[in-house]
Amino acid sequence: MSFRKSTWCFVLVMLLAALPAYATFPGKNGRIAFVLWPDIYTMNPDGSDVKQLTNLGPDSGALWQSWSPDGKQIVFNEFRPPDFLGQLWLMNADGSNQHVLLAEPDFHNEGPSFTPDGSAVIFTRCRLDLPDTCALYQIDVAGGSLTAITNFELGITEWRPKYSATGSLAFQGVALEGIFCAIYLGGDSPSGPSRITPAALWAHLPDWSPDGRRIVFSTHCENPQNEEIWVVDAGGTGLRRLTKNGDDYFAGPHDFSPSWSPQGDAIVFERDAPDFSSSSIVIMKADGSGSKNLITLRPSARTNRPFTNRIHGSGSGVAKRRLKEIEEGGGLPQWGVAPR
């Protein structure tokens, strides 16, 4: 009996060792990358040892960083004058070897993340000749070749694509089905992407659990009503609220951009003060309990950014302007695998 058990353990260990090292995907918990506009930083999961990786200010900025599956690289956005079009950049986890992956004069590219095998980066590619028209594309890291994952459709935007360790694709659809924003699975399959969050949650910024079974996301991409962190099973069931911030917009905190730990035991996210006077990075257990502040960052700063959110009939864009400030402030944590 004892012999059989140890044999199975050995086989299991060998199987796991043979698997590729996946990204925010399974692995040992590594460092957390975050943004303090205009630069990207990393820190230990306990908030210690903060390191600045980019040094772009005051005219340029970096955003939407994401770890490679082996935890050794970070892909991110740079916005540079004069046009501030989103460019895709790569760097090592220590900030060295920063170089362009994709910069196009006739497209705005944003929100990159790696494929599970680390060979490609999926991102949102926006046309400049048609407003609010952005599709998902993939670029081969070694060769630079582009592949369309979804098609351009006038007025439709697909944001923040994230692959699971098992190769499933989640993204945030904007204006798909006439719904402001929601989380969808799948790309351009014949049946089309399937929505897994209800319209009334205004879901955005999805991230997979390391086992590929669940998706954590933040609510209220627009028209904020105390943004919270929620989780849903990949099949669209098991919808559950992890943070509860009340109904009074200026009395409760505002939570954004959750990222699962590679070990699956915790979730890190951005929490802004009720009055947006500060922005913090907070960690909690995967069930939403035991939240703990890791670092408090200075308030958001307004910056030039070429792509604003959709403008609607009323001309009253106050809420949208507020969101813009938040996005450009400190936060947007992404948890990486500890490199071997």
Next chain:
Amino acid sequence: MHVSRHVFFTIGLVAVALVLFFTSAPASATFAGKNGRITFVADLSGTFQLYTINPDGSDLFQVTNLPPTSDSTWFPDYSPDGKQIVFSHDMTGSLELYVINADGTGLKQITKIDGTDKLFPRWSPDGLRLVLLRTEGILSAISLMASDGAGEIQDVTRSPWEVYQPTFSPDGRHILFGSQEGGLVSAIWIMNLHGSNKRRLTNAPIEAGGPDVSPDGRHVVFYSRQNTPRPGHVFVMNVNGTGVKQLTSEEVISNFPTYSPDGKKIAFRGDSLESANLFTMNADGSDITKITSDLVELENCFGNCLISDWGAEPVQ
């Protein structure tokens, strides 16, 4: 017209009851009357101003000569008697409501500066009240106020999501409006005058906004985004949300429709590749006619430029 249509299909006591009901309703069909002029806002001389024009495109008249503004959110609306126009303007630094006589005289600010923006005013059928949108910080409120500016503004709804273009039903008992409630890009809703019994009339994929109710109270004309970055086509539906039908074709991008006071025509903004113009058509979508020629260059007609309202011919 509303009354006679019902009488034709009704007999006996029911007919009598209907006649009594409709004739006793307060000035039903908000802007019912003989077709008068169309008012709109456009930048025709370097700054946005208020204009009126005949429905055949003749006799363009500049109503206002106000300080330059880059804000096209005036949303002008003719009073039911066709003699005045209410609109919003940011000359004080915030969007406030103003009333002006249709001949350009008697400009009067009717809202107080209180840290909120007031926009999208629409007259009630009896001319005594206005429904409007008031924004304060992240909140949007559909509100009611006296049309002479007396008293306080009363909020009917307050929400953190966007609502826009509220308008009275012709019987004055309901408010229709566009809203992002429920996470939709845009839908048309209806509620009772004081905010109760709120319900959505259009489905999510239609992306509907800018409702205007026909003078007989039976139909709603609106624009639909339909996955376009700006309103794309004019649609009509029954006032209960059924019978949705597209009126304008793919040939011209069209939006901001408004019924004529006799209910037989619809005016709307139409965009070609280079210019935006005013169009009219029959209420069933036939006989689309461009009544202006290269009125505004498209690049100068952003936002709510060329939102129009078709007024009744003033009764002397």
